[in-house]
Amino acid sequence: MINWIFDLDDTLYSGPFESYEKLRPNMEAAFILQKLPGKIHIFSNALLIHCHNVLLRLGLYTLFHPRIYSRDIFKSIKPNLKSYLEVRKYLNSNQKDINIFFDDRLENLEMAKKIGWKTVHIHKIEVKPKPKFVDSWFPDINTALHSFSQRKIEVFNPTYNRRYI
Ligand SMILES: [Mg+2]
Numbered sequence: 001m002i003n004w005i006f007d008l009d010d011t012l013y014s015g016p017f018e019s020y021e022k023l024r025p026n027m028e029a030a031f032i033l034q035k036l037p038g039k040i041h042i043f044s045n046a047l048l049i050h051c052h053n054v055l056l057r058l059g060l061y062t063l064f065h066p067r068i069y070s071r072d073i074f075k076s077i078k079p080n081l082k083s084y085l086e087v088r089k090y091l092n093s094n095q096k097d098i099n100i101f102f103d104d105r106l107e108n109l110e111m112a113k114k115i116g117w118k119t120v121h122i123h124k125i126e127v128k129p130k131p132k133f134v135d136s137w138f139p140d141i142n143t144a145l146h147s148f149s150q151r152k153i154e155v156f157n158p159t160y161n162r163r164y165i
Helices: 027-033 048-058 081-091 106-114 141-149 152-156 158-163
Strands: 002-006 039-043 098-103 118-122 136-138
Touching (some): 027 141, 081 106, 098 106, 106 118, 118 141, 136 141
Parallel strands (some): 002 039, 002 098, 098 118, 118 136
């Protein structure tokens, strides 16, 4: 089973956030997200109401609800290890699961790597040399999703897990 875990702000849309009105539906992302094998989740440091509003504007709310983990749920936020462990409980994942985490902030990816998650840096600028805790980088979420959707065969075959990213 694969868990696709997404930060929200500056990851699922290119920031900075200005207003809800300025966010537009991302149907391309919605199309790919609903076809990914496994489950998709939001792991955000924002309040739940903000997550709801942004996802509604992006046209992605029904795809993620109710797997939206926000700062209201936990007593800690990224990159605090406690928040990752809380999310992991919700994922209900076992050792064979692959957890793939998308975030625009390197410190959040670094902690994710410490608990064994695959890490995807979403940022306009690629950090060079690539930090050890970053498995892959994409300039925006749609480019990332396109790339992952094309690797479907490898995703389904567990023997390919090691070279998955
Ligand atoms: Mg972010």
